[in-house]
Every structure is written in structure tokens, then in C-alpha cells.
Amino acid sequence: MAKRYICLVCRNEIAHPNAECPYCKARSVIAEGASPRILGMVFGVMAAVFAVTGFYAKSFKAERSTRGQHHFGVAQELLAEGNHANAIKEYRNALSYAKEEPDYRLGLARALFEDERYAETENHLVDLRSQDPTSGILNYLLAQLAARQGRLDEAVSYYRTAIHGRWEGDTEDRRLNLRLELVDLLETSGRDEQLAAELIALAEIMPDDRGIQHKLGALMLRTQLYDRASSLFQTLLEANPRDHEALLGRGEAEFQLGNYITARTQYNRAKLVQDDDATNERIALCNRIIELDPTRRGISLRERFRRSRVLIERARAATLTCQNPSGAAFVGPLVALPANLASALENADQALSGRPGRATDESVEANTLIAEELWNQASPLCEASSPPDPPLVHVMAKLSR
Amino acid sequence: MNTIREILGKLSTMGKSGPVLDEPQRFLLLAIVIGIFSGLVVVCFHISIELLNWITIHSLAPGAKYLTPLWPALGGVAAYLLVFFVVPTARGTGVNYTKTAVYASDGYIPFRSVLGKFATSTLSIGTGNPMGPEDPALQMGAGIASLLGRIFHLTREHMRLIAPIGAAAGIGAAFNTPIAAVLFVMEEVMSAWNAGVLGSIVLSSVSAVVVSRWFLGDEVLYQVPEIEVGDYSELLLYAAIGAVGGWLSALFCRYSIMLRGRILKLRERRRLWLPAVAGLAVGIVGTYAPETLGAGYQVIDGALHDRFAWNLLLVLGLLKLLSTALCFGCGTPGGLFAPTLFVGAMLGGGLAGLAQLVWPLSTSSVAAYVLVGIGVFFAGVFRAPMTSVFMVFELSASYVVILPVMIANTIAILVSRRMEHDSVFQMAAYQDGLDLPSIEDRRETPALNVEDAMQRTRELVVSDRISVAEALKTIESSDADALLVEVRYGQWRWIGKRELLRAKENGDEDSSLHKAMKMWPVVRTYPDLPLDQALRKLAIYPALPVTSRVNPSFLLGTLTLADVHRAYGITRQEPKAETSSVGPSSG
Secondary structure (H helix, E strand, C coil), X not given: CCCEEEECCCCCEECXXXXXXXXXXCCCEEEECCCHXXXXXXXXXXXXXXXXXXXXXXXHHHHHHHHHHHHHHHHHHHHHHCCHHHXXXXXXXXXXXXXXCHHHHHHHHHHHHHCCCHHHHHHHHHHHHHHCCCEHHHHHHHHHHHHHCCCHHHHHHHHHHHHHCECCCCHHHHHHHHHHHHHHHHHHCCXXXXXXXXXXXXXXXXXXXXXXXXXXXXXXXXXXXXXXXXHHHHHHHHHCXXXXXXXXXXXXXXXXXXXXXXXXXXXXXXXHHCCCHHHHHHHHHHHHHHHHCCCCCCCCHXXXXXXXXXXXXXXXXXXXXXXXXXXXXXXXXXXXXXXXXHXXXXXXXXXXXXXXXXXXXXXXXXXXXXXXXXXXXXHHHHCCCCCCCHHHHHHHHHHHC | CHXXXXXXXXXXXXXXXECCCCHHHHHHHHHHHHHHHHHHHHHHHHHHXXXXXXXXXXXXXXXXXXXXXXXXXXXXXXXXXXXXXXXXXXCCCXXXXXXXXXXXXXXXXXXXXXXXXXXXXXXXXXXXXXCECHHHHHHHHHHHHHHHHHHCCCCHHHHHHHHHHHHHHHHHHHXXXXXXXXXXXXXXXXXXXXXXXXXXXXXXXXXXXXXXXXXXCXXXXXXXXXXXXXXXXXXXXXHHHHHHHHHHXXXXXXXXXXXXXXXXXXXXXXXXXXXXXXXXXXXXXXXXXXXXCCCCHHHHHHHHCCCCCHXXXXXXXXXXXXXXXXXXXXXXXXXXXXXXXXXXXXXXXXXXXXXXXXXXXXXXXXXXXXXXHHHHHHHHHHCCHHHHHHHHHXXXXXXXXXXXXXXXXXXXXXXXXXXXXXXXXXXXXXXXXXXXXXXXXXXXXXXXXXXXXXXXXXXXXXXXXXXXXXXXXXXXXCCCCEEEEEEECCEEEEEEHHHHHHHHHCCCCCCEHHHHCCCEEECCECCCCEHHHHHHHHCCCCEEEEECCCCCCCEEEEEEHHHHXXXXXXXXXXXXXXXXXXXXXXX
16 A cells, blocks of 8 residues: 545545546645554554653663662661651651562651651551551551540541551551550540440450550449459459459459448458458448348348338438538538428438337338438438548438339 | 555655645544654654663662763753753753744654754753753654654644644653643643644544553553542641642743853853763762652652651652752753652642641542642643643543643643742743743734624615615715615625716716626625624725624624724824825924
């Protein structure tokens, strides 16, 4: 196929470049198109340039990679030495050779974080995270950053994503450590509800470390997860029955659950391991509660009846104390009692006046109800002052449960 | 083998049996070939700049930083000497060179200029001069396209179009933004929105970017972090950045062109050493602020990531502005694209930092301001509003920042244009004695349409039922030589004065037109068509009916050559009295 010759005036094809156009008689003829030889040559040259560029680019990339890795290595060393400023410089140099290398950018972000340049750190991390949203390490660093900047909601969210994110290597250990860090964060920030949720999750994958277990037990006590705390301390005690901390912990958990006898037992065991005032006080309190509790199993009906009357007396006394905390020293009119409380107080007075009746289950029940009613009605009045009678408070709490 | 020959043959031209690829298709295919070639060359160009940069600036030991000024000085003078003695065609801006090729030399760009631009720009940018590789890449792409056009023996009209196709490929590959490249070429090189060549420009740009990414990876020039734009009160801040950016860009254009003009007045031999002086100054600045050396993409990346304090950003922007103006004025090879983006980014980031100190309401991330700054300064210097908006969009891959960018860029262009009427390329072109069209000029002188010239009367329109005598009376009462006749729904005919007179002589004076005369068909025209198109029809027909597009029998007016002349302001010379002589008057 040869070139095509075209008349510039009428666009018709003509035979020869020098010929006159047979259609319009013009002589303005140009050649259009290219011979296969030229086309082949063009594609051949293209292939050659492609090959040369490929070789050039490959060598360039190799050199770039070497230089980048060199700077990255130096930066890692500097970061490990704590020389953050120079580490940042080296990371930047590394990145200048490979902008897209996530490890370099991550390293830079870490160094910037250590150098407390949070705004830039966050930009790099958010950038990286947009490319890899499930990365554990990126979410973890963002969590740390947010925590350090006091953005706790974001920090918790990033921690959770990091916990469920993708990690390389020892995954389970990392997840556990992250959970513990998150627990620490929630503890220090006083977010007990979130802390409780996290502790429940942690209980499922309880680590072997006894120190951590003790700490978690204590946190469970703090977040009122008494059941779980008790069983955790029980597990610890199975391994070491003389674990003082675990004994105290279990004692406290059982105490809070209203199992005062079990609690006393644990406190007594703890006392055997290490005698101290706090434990003795706890034992004494347990004893006083147990002695006051009319619902305790194994006591006679007569004793239950007696205790129910004592309960009314002490509830009455507590109410009067709340009405007049200054006692006899107070001069002037007392606070008027609400009608319900006045009525409950009157019921209590009636129950206590005259001779005590016969000890029956019904009378015990009735007394207990009077005491409870009085206690409930008095509780708003007593809220301001500290509980006047700790054993009474616990027994009443147990009864209300 | 024969099959390959056959395919190549079919590709190269049309067979006797009919076209395998018609002309537009072959043109598109050529656009892809141009894109691939341009992409390959730009990849090599990019690598060469980087390698030279490593060998020179990056290889300096920490204790030898005082040697930094030597490299830009050496690079600048070496590049300029090459331009002066070996490749004078590599002189000047690539945009103007390509534009000249399009409008003055039928798309001819010597291939020597491609090699020259490659070598000189590599020497200059690679040694730390604060210029950008995009403008040289644009010229290289155009040069490659021109060479291929010549090899393929393209027609003159196609040769004129081929250079912008290569230019788009070059800039697309260099900046890794295919859409912005297409728009830049349409706005700056073509200076017109030419739908006919758009497809080819897009193809070449995309194929060049694909080649570039193939070899260099998907790395974008900047990693733009996630952007959030705060509340709408912030638009005031963006508008302020637009105003400041527009003002600064106009000053940049004015003083860099002024410096260039003064230097151009020097004798050529004396100009030889000026790039060295500029390079030395740039190097001294670069010793203390290395961020200002080279194209500066990494520094923009740093600004996007909130790496610098606001006052440092402003200082860096100012230093870059001065050093770029100096190098541009002294003729150091390289483009203005990258430095413009650098200055804009620093300006946007710096003003954002300042705003965060004093602005009582919430502000967006610094990255948003940096991007807006990039668009603003670019728009102010190059007056390419579409490119400036789409470039930011392509860089950020986010629509969030588009509204602020559009507002700020518009303000920047308005302010800049008020201070300096022309873009930096136009000013440079005027300085070089070139009168090249610009899209703004074209906007100011809109093309005339048929509706601007047509007569909105029925003076030249008659019914085919009237007599020849009536028709003659009508035609004699007007200046026209022909009348228009509607014969059926939307079917128009014309009759000439001569034919009417002949019919009268033949005694058909009282006969109706449709019986007495042969009438010639005439095509309709529409009021929205360009006058040029109607003029071509008037070469065949003496008058044209202007009808509605939806109802061809609804006549809106008529158009004659006299109407066209009137629309263009050409007044017909009335013939002088018979006694007056024809030709130039004596005395």
C-alpha cells in the first residue's frame, strides 16, 4: 500500500503528487497516510524507546529503593535512640525517594508523635489509614494520638478498631495488650460503663499473668462486676490459696453481693496470711451485719423476731439522727417530716410500743416490712449525711435485693 | 508476516474497497501513539532530573552545604550555554513555542527542540533551580507530535491540531493529572474550546499518563490528606485568600516580565552569565531554605500535612516567588507550573495558619487552604480557571474543596486581571514580538451569528401565486438581486431579477410565478448558526431564508451578502458617476 495523494481543494484522491486534479483541476496535492514501512518503523522505534525507558526506570527505581532503605534504616536507629529530630529528617529523606512507601510514612508518623508534633502526625496517619482502614498499627497509633490530645471518644473508637484490626505476627498478644491499654485509658478517664464492657470482653480471653488478673479483678470490683470479680479471684485462689490480695478481693466481691458469711470467711483467711487493721475492720463489720440480719439461715424464729424488732429500732434511730444530726445540742424547731415518713415512723413506734407479741413468721415479716418502709422513706432525708449505721445499711440493702 | 503487512497497510491508509479506519479514527490512533511516545520521553525526563538532583544537591555532605549555591549556578549557565550555542529552539516558554507552532508554522516544531528542552531543563531543574518540568514536558510532547505528524504526512489542518495533542500528553505525563492537562492545553495552547480535537487530546493525555504510571508507579505528586471544610463563614476566608493570591500573582507576572524585558535588552553575550548569577542567588537562598530548591513537590506535600508553621510557609512562599521570578527573568530553562503551585500552596497554608490565630469561627484543615492556595495562584498567573479548579479536584480526589476553590479562583482571576490584563505567557509572547491569541481575547470578541445580521422583514419574500409583474415590482423596490419563494411547507426557492426580466420580455408578465418561471431550490439557515457558515451558503445562493428550527415554514427573516457586510461593518462603496474613472485617483 502506497501513500495516498489527496487534492487539497476538493479532497479527492488522485494518482500522482505532481498530477493535476482530474476533478477540480487544482495542483494543490499533498500526500496523506504513511506506508506500512513507516508505520512499522514507528512501532519499532516505540518498542525500542519502551525498552530503553523500561531499563532506565528499573535502574532508577532500584537506586531509589536503595537510597530510601538506607535513610529508613538510619531513621529507625535514630528513633530507637530517642533522637527524634534527626530521625524525622531521615524519614523525610527516605520518603523523598519513595513517597508511597507506607513503612516510611508510618515511621515518620511515629517519630513525629514522639516529637509531639501531633498535627502532622495525624495527617500522615489519617492518610495511611484511608488506604488501609483495618490496619491494627495505624488505628493503634491514632488511638494513642487521640488519647494524648484528650479526644477520648475517638481514642476508644480507634482502640476498638485496632483490637479487631489486622496485625502481623503475634496477633493475640497484641490484641490483649491493646485491650489492657484501653482498660487503662477508660479507668483513668473514669468511664466506668465502657470499662465494665471492656472487662467483660477481657474476661473471655483472660491472660495468664497473675498481676494482670489481680488488676482486672480490682477493676471489676470498681465497676461493680462482683460476680465476675469473685470468680476471677476464686480462680486465682485455686492456684494459690494463700494469695492475700485475691482473698481480700474475693471477700470484697462476696461482701458486695451480700454473701457476708462467705466474705467473712475470705477475710478471716486473709487475716491468717497477713493480719492488718483494715481486714479486722471488715471482719467486724461482717460480724455485725450477720448478727443483725433477720433473714440469716439457721437461726431460730425467736431470734429472727428479736432481730426484726432491733431492725425497726435501729431504722427509727437512724431516721431521727438524720432528722437532727446535731442531736441534743440542736436548739430550735426540727425539720418537718414528709407525711409518708411521719406515717412510717408512727408505724415503727406502734410496733415497738407495748409488749412484743408472739414470734411468728408473719410477725417477723411484718416487722421487717415496717423497718424497710421506714428506711425507704428516710433515705432521701439521710442522703445528705453519711450512713449513720453501716450494718443497718448493708442489711437493708440486702433486704431490698 | 503478510498479515502484519496487511494490517499495517490498512492502518496506514484506506483501501480501494473502502476505509478500514476513516480519517478521524486514524487521527485518534495517532493521538494514542503520540501519548505513548510523549509518556516515554517524559518518564526519561523525570528520571534524569531526579538522578541529577541526587548527584548534585543530595550528594553534598552535611558539612559541605556551603557548596549548594554552586550547583544551581553551574546548572543554569550550562543549560543557557546549550540554548545559546546548540539548541536555540529550546529557548522560551513551551506554551508560547507550541502556540506559535499552532498559529504561525502549521504545527511544525523541530525535533531538535525536544532534545534541547530535555537536556537544558534537566540541567537546570536537576541542579536545584526553582523551575518546573511541566512546561518543558509540554513542549517535548508537542515536538514529538509534530515529528510524528510529519512522518505520517498529515494534512496542514491536522498538523495544526497535532501539536496541542502532544502538548496535552507531555503535561499530563509530567503532572500525572490527565484532566487538568487536557483543560490546560485547551485554555492555554489552543486558546479555544475545540470539540473536534478534544477526543484526540484526551486520548493522548490519558495514554501518556498510563505510560508514566506504568514506569513510575501510581505515585501522585502530593499525598492529599482527608479534607474537611468547616462552616460556610469560612468562605470569606477563602475569598480573602483569592484576593491576596490574585494580587500577588499579578505582581509576580508584572515584575518577572519586567525583569525579563530589561534582560532581553542586554546584548546577547552579556546575558550568557545571568542564569549563573540567578542560580548563585537561588543557591544561597537554598543553603538556608533548601525547600526552595527544585520543583518543590515534597515541600507542598509537607505543607499539606501541616509540617510547617504558618510564618515559615509565608517566608518559603516569598523566597520561592523571588527566586522563580529571578530565574524566569534571566532565562533559566524550565517552567513556571511547579513554582506557581509551590507559591500558592505556601500562601494558602500560611494564610490559613494566620487565620486560625485571629479568626473567631472554626476553620478547616490546613490542607484545604493549601489546595485553595494552589488553585488561586495558578489561576492568577495563567488565567486558566477551568484548569485551576479541575487540577485541585484531581489532586485531592475530593469534591469537598471544590466550592472554596471556585470562589477563591474566580476572585483571584478578577483581581489579577484588574491589575494585569494579560497572563504571564501572553506578556512573554508580546515581549518576544509574538501576537498569539488568548482565550480571553476570543471571549471578548465573540463570533457573529446569523441572528446578528439577518433582516427581520419579509421584504424579499413573495408567494409563488403572485404575477411576474408584482414580483418585479417587489424586487425593484429593494436593493436585492433575488427573491425568496416558499413553495411548500418548509420548501424554499429563489428567483433572480434577471430571470424575472426575461419572463417579462417573453410576455409572461401577468402569469403567476409558479407557471411562468423556473425557480431554484435554496437551503434554509437558522439564527443560531455562525455567520461564517451562512456566508459559505451565500457563495451559492443569493439570499437565504432564516427559519425556526422547529417550524421550517416559520420565517424569522432573510439573509443576503449585504446583510453580512453590514454586520461586519463593511459599507458598500456606491458606484461613482459614469464620468469618474475607475482606479486610484490621481493627485
